[in-house]
Amino acid sequence: MSTHAPDIVVRRLPLYLRALTLLADRGQEIISSRELGRRVGVSAAQLRKDLSLFGEFGRQGLGYEVVYLRDQIRRILQVDRIWHVALIGAGALGHALVNYPTFTRWDFFINTVFDNDPAKIGTIIGGLTVRSMDRLGKTLQAQHIEIAILAVPADVAQQVADDLVEAGIKALLNYAPISLVLPDDVHVSHIDPVASLQAVTYYL
Amino acid sequence: MSTHAPDIVVRRLPLYLRALTLLADRGQEIISSRELGRRVGVSAAQLRKDLSLFGEFGRQGLGYEVVYLRDQIRRILQVDRIWHVALIGAGALGHALVNYPTFTRWDFFINTVFDNDPAKIGTIIGGLTVRSMDRLGKTLQAQHIEIAILAVPADVAQQVADDLVEAGIKALLNYAPISLVLPDDVHVSHIDPVASLQAVTYYL
DNA sequence: GCGTGTGAAACAATTCACAGCG
């Protein structure tokens, strides 16, 4: 627990969290690992093992208290607070993302929008003025931004990602259809619909 | 090879494919497992092991012929042809997806748009008339659609997914922020930006 | 009895390291 849990476990925690949040909103008070696992698509044993990496949250003979477990996972993931996020790229995808209500509902607030196209700088999208990337580092610091969403064309994505890392970003969500090569201490999640589709066609 | 390769390998193939396509377009003819692996973020040994599940594609002492390996992976993934795709959900997300040029560039064509909102049925988005889901099975068959993109609100996503399975869909790309529970023979990829963000905040 | 937490066992994925071939 002093060192980090495996990546694969960390990536499942948000799924548990979402199912628990849904259950809590419905007023369900208790759930077993079997039932929660079924809803998320993992085995009961795996769910218990995953949670055991972070502590003991259940009650023997009973199960897990939904609200308590939800709050514990929120704490573990550090999503028990608001995160400010920078959006890089004010194209069609950027427009869709800045208005994507699901981010806000889960306490991720796009705070600042950057683009390097002079025609876009100064325009307003989603209520935010598009900024040049010139003073990137300073702006991120001033706005307390630690996460960036990369929504720029593939052919400039690596360069922009390098700039973000240079500016101190340690976590980023990449929507560009390209594999970024970045230092190990930068955490990248890749949203890659085409790769996802290409993986499913294999099975058809 | 007569049975299926592991999921985790299949999900890496699209990354190899994309890097190879980029290299081919630049005119590079040969690449080593070391260099291709570096670009995709996997070890040279892993890349070679992955490919070895499907055949022998390299040349000893030399490396891989870029165009040849690209075409082989296209064949393995069955993306050496066009796929017709149905989009379910004509909301803001659906609008963004139907105009997402990256799908088309990689030969996934959204062919048909469904929505159950009477106010949307009959309207046109991305050049396509929004249809009711009443004759879902028949329409999918008529249009030779085998893949669906689910872009409906979370609270109806499970029901709509059940309807799609009922209509014969075996592969789907889920954009709804919910874990779908579906039969094992249905292949689901989940696009889940919030879960991705929640996983990276763990490390910050 | 029921369901968690967890060592032990089984299984899966990755890396090592080298034979073999151009």
Add this chain to the structure above:
DNA sequence: CGCTGTGAATTGTTTCACACGC
């Protein structure tokens, strides 16, 4: 030489099965 393809070794993940406490 250099680099692939691949068994063997290692490392990582999942499942099993049961002691323990409610």
